[in-house]
Amino acid sequence: MTSNDRLKLNWEFRRAYTKGKSVVTPAFVVYVVKNSGHGVRLGIKASTKLGCAVKRNRAKRVLTAAFSHCLPNIRGSYDIVLVARHKILSQKSTQVENLLGAKFTEMGIYE
Numbered sequence: 597m598t599s600n601d602r603l604k605l606n607w608e609f610r611r612a613y614t615k616g617k618s619v620v621t622p623a624f625v626v627y628v629v630k631n632s633g634h635g636v637r638l639g640i641k642a643s644t645k646l647g648c649a650v651k652r653n654r655a656k657r658v659l660t661a662a663f664s665h666c667l668p669n670i671r672g673s674y675d676i677v678l679v680a681r682h683k684i685l686s687q688k689s690t691q692v693e694n695l696l697g698a699k700f701t702e703m704g705i706y707e
Contacts, residue, residue: 609677619699624680624684624692625679627677631673638663639677640678646680662690663676663678665693669706669707670705672705674705
C-alpha cells in the first residue's frame with residue numbers, strides 16, 4: 597500500500613463511521629463505505645486506551661499486515677477503517693488476517 601491509498605483526513609474517517617457498515621470483533625472494528633472510484637483506501641485507528649506507543653504501533657502493524665494479504669481479494673472501491681481493540685495485542689497477524697477475511701466475506705466485499 598502506498599500513502600495515496602490511505603485515509604488521512606478527519607472527515608474521511610467520520611464519513612466511514614456515520615455512513616458505513618460496521619462489524620465488531622474482539623480484536624478490531626471494521627467500518628466499510630463505498631467511495632467514488634478511488635480504489636480501496638485504508639484508515640487505521642489505535643486509541644491511547646490500548647496502551648503506550650509501542651503497543652499502539654504494534655496493533656497498527658498487525659492490522660496493516662493482515663489487510664495487505666486480504667487486499668487482492670477485495671472487489672470494488674471502498675474506504676475501510678479498522679479500529680484496534682485491546683484483544684489485538686495478543687494476536688498474530690495471521691489470526692487477524694483470517695478473521696478479517698471472514699468479516700469482509702460477511703459484508704459482501706470479498707471474493
